[in-house]
Amino acid sequence: MQWVDEAEKQWDNRADSWHSSSRGMWETGSRKDIIPFLKKYLPDESAICDLGCGDGYASVKLARMGHHVTGIDLSEQMLEKASVLAVGSSVQFIKADISEVPLEPNSLDAVMAINSLEWTESPLKVLFEIxxxxxKDGLACIAILGPTAMPRINSFRRLYGEKVICNTMMPWEFEKLAEENGFKKIAEMGVYKREAEKLPxxxxxxxxxxxxxxxxxxxFKIK
Incomplete structure (x- = not known):
């Protein structure tokens, strides 16, 4: 199994269902607080790359706030939907693996990667690419699915010896990986299911x- 080819195929197949719910996720659902969280730290008119941009909803949202945005994704189907959303905006979309980003060194003020590193063969390689x-001293806003999201459904079949394309990580594992490789945590935010929100x-x-x-x-701040 070629990881990148399989990941592209799976996300092409999911493009329609993802696109049908992405606006809700970013406006009222699980991702609604991410861009406000990012904006607390992101200077105006920053150059930012959305790694694993999917259908581009967040990329376009950031561009309309005045940022210079590049969206990267493997899925041609996702990027076709992104190009439609981006009409009238300045977003640039590129089809690429986020482990090998076709951008110049030190060319960005920030990156955003929301639930995309889990879908790469080597999350560590993506950190080096970031x-x-x-x-230096730029920002990386990175989100990892937590335990109650049950991302294991995407990697469960490995227990039968099957090849999977999901690198399941716990938030604390990813945090350690990042901090051991030149990323300094400056802030964090939890997203919870409704049942957990009732707890203190x-x-x-x-x-x-x-x-x-x-x-x-x-x-994170890049050291």
Whole structure:
């Protein structure tokens, strides 16, 4: 199995269903607080790359806020939908593997990667690529699915010896990986299911908050 080819095929097949729900995710659903979180740290008119941009909804949203946005995705079907959404905006979309981004070194102020590193063969390689394309002291907003999102459904078949294309990680595992490789955490945010939101999660230790999360969003500074 060629990881990149299989990932492209799977996301091409999911493009229609993803596109039908992406607006809801970004406006009122699980991703609604990500761009406001990012904007707290992102200077005006920043150059930012959306790694694993999917149908481009967030990329276009950032561009309409005045940022210079490049969206990268493997899926041709996703990018076709993104090009329609982007009409009238300045977003540039590129078909590529986020492990090998066709951008110049130190050319960006920031990157955003929302639930995309799990779908790469080597998340560590993506971190090295982020360090290459982002300026020193630039930003990386990276979200990893949490335990209650049950991303294991995408990797469960490995227990039968089958090849899968999902690198399941816990938020605390990814945090350690990033911090050991030149990323300094400056902020973080948990996203929870409705049932967990009823609990006093803010009063719990960090590891328990991460354990209850649907998604964990990190803000790193590139050392």
């Amino acid at each position: 360090k290459r394309i982002v300026k 999660v803010e009063n719990l230790p960090l590891e328990l908050r991460q354990s209850l999360s649907f998604m964990w969003v990190f803000m």
